[in-house]
Amino acid sequence: MSKTASPILTASLPRNSASDASKPVTNTFFAQTALDESGDKGEFKRVDASWRNWVKKEPDAQFPAEKDRYHLFVAYACPWAHRTLMTRAVKGLDDTIAATVVHPIWQKTKPDQDEHSGWVFGNAEGEMLTNTEGNGGPFPSIFPHNEPEPFFGSQSIRELYEKAGDTDGKYSVPILWDKKRNTIVSNESSEIIRMLNSEFNDFAKNPDLDLYPIEMHVAIDKVNSWVYPTINNGVYRCGFAKSQEAYDTAITELTESFDRIADILQKQRFIAGNKFSEADIRLFVTLVRFDEVYTVYFKTNTRSVAHTPSILNYCREIYQMPGVKDTVNMEQIKAHYYCSHPILNHFSIVPRGPDFVDLLEQPHNRNNSLN
Known part of the structure; x- marks a missing residue:
């Protein structure tokens, strides 16, 4: 370019x-x-x-x-x-x-x-x-x-x-x-x-929801400190790597963090504790794209959300929260990634994929257990 x-x-x-x-x-x-x-x-x-x-x-x-x-x-x-x-x-x-x-x-x-x-x-x-x-x-x-x-x-x-x-x-x-x-x-x-x-709680319909409560600052910041570089940005570090060495480093770190997330979510409801927070929003937006886009397009195929029960159920619970579903548009997600970078996908062929959204629509069992 x-x-x-x-x-x-x-x-x-x-x-x-x-x-x-x-x-x-x-x-x-x-x-x-x-x-x-x-x-x-x-x-x-x-x-x-x-x-x-x-x-x-x-x-x-x-x-x-x-x-x-x-x-x-x-x-x-x-x-x-x-x-x-x-x-x-x-x-x-x-x-x-x-x-x-x-x-x-x-x-x-x-x-x-x-x-x-x-x-x-x-x-x-x-x-x-x-x-x-x-x-x-x-x-x-x-x-x-x-x-x-x-x-x-x-x-x-x-x-x-x-x-x-x-x-x-x-x-x-x-x-x-x-x-x-x-x-x-x-x-x-x-x-x-x-x-x-x-800053907008005077106008919010849900002002009592605090996504960054003071008692969770340390826990949230700690989670963000490793989720961002290895997961949120980690998928891009895999997909946009221009050397095998760079890719190998990124995919190793991503895989280790993916497993860390799976382990955490078997022990507690959300990624920074038992309360939904900004850390969950930051994590969810990557996980919801993982199977349909990143495993194929960014070569992050060491792991899958669909085949990791604790993470899949976690994603289901968040997706089914009021208002969240309407923010997930898989058609446009896939259209962007597969069609915006000709150097990575010259003919802009969009893979059909596993219909991950259909999996998110299915009931979760996290009301009774974390798995």
């Missing part, structure tokens, strides 16, 4: 003044996607999110919590965006923060300028699509629940970043957008879900 040198927002601490939000720190970098993020030994090295502001419930905050002020831009396909949709659903914030779902299959965002491919918005009037190499499909120009960008008529997520002054970055989802300031608040999913958990 060719690149053009240009500045990109870099990771930073949350900004403290209103003027800071429109003055990103810049480095020389390239417009890119995750496929470009590799180390010297072929290992996948994810670039940190760039926009790290915070919504706060205090009325004098730089970004105060308000109903109908903020908007989520997400992809059903993306696990990081899925975290925010799940948190929004279980907290009951659907009426407070609207969301726009992008098209699942990456397209070239500025074909007359460079080769960058990424998230685009659905277009009901558009022509049928292929992958960026002209193969696959043809795919519809809009999937169910995809919508146009509602504020500026942007054709791609890249254009939305450019509206906020980020002209050459990693144009990722989710985005928490401030409609009053017309800027990005955050594109770091782990921080967005904490904002949704704690």
Whole structure:
């Protein structure tokens, strides 16, 4: 994938003044996607999110919590965006923060300028699509629940970043957008879900649900510290590895952590204890994609959720919680992964798969036992 040198927002601490939000720190970098993020030994090295502001419930905050002020831009396909949709659903914030779902299959965002491919918005009037190499499909120009960008008529997520002054970055989802300031608040999913958990309780339908209770901070942070690198990001480290050494390291760590999860879930109801928490949301969004996508596409076939009873029942319980099912769109998940990276799947053939969602619909027995 060719690149053009240009500045990109870099990771930073949350900004403290209103003027800071429109003055990103810049480095020389390239417009890119995750496929470009590799180390010297072929290992996948994810670039940190760039926009790290915070919504706060205090009325004098730089970004105060308000109903109908903020908007989520997400992809059903993306696990990081899925975290925010799940948190929004279980907290009951659907009426407070609207969301726009992008098209699942990456397209070239500025074909007359460079080769960058990424998230685009659905277009009901558009022509049928292929992958960026002209193969696959043809795919519809809009999937169910995809919508146009509602504020500026942007054709791609890249254009939305450019509206906020980020002209050459990693144009990722989710985005928490401030409609009053017309800027990005955050594109770091782990921080967005904490904002949704704690800062909007005055508007939430389920304000008493605390996904990060103070008495569980240590346990949750500890789980996140190993689940993220070896499971959440671990599947990408396997799938995007560019050397056997890098893959072997990643798959070994993933397999060990998968077994660790299976063991934990035989002893306690949820991954950080006996209470549902943000750690479960972060884990579930990877596990729900595991059998249909990662075991095939990212070569994580040492293990299977469907063949691990403690993990399967855990996934069933979470999937059947109110609101969660509606955030899982396996059609768009598979369309994105199998059709957005021609270097990994040249003809964008979508495997039929085991119908993992049907397994999730079946009753779990965790009311009586953990297995």
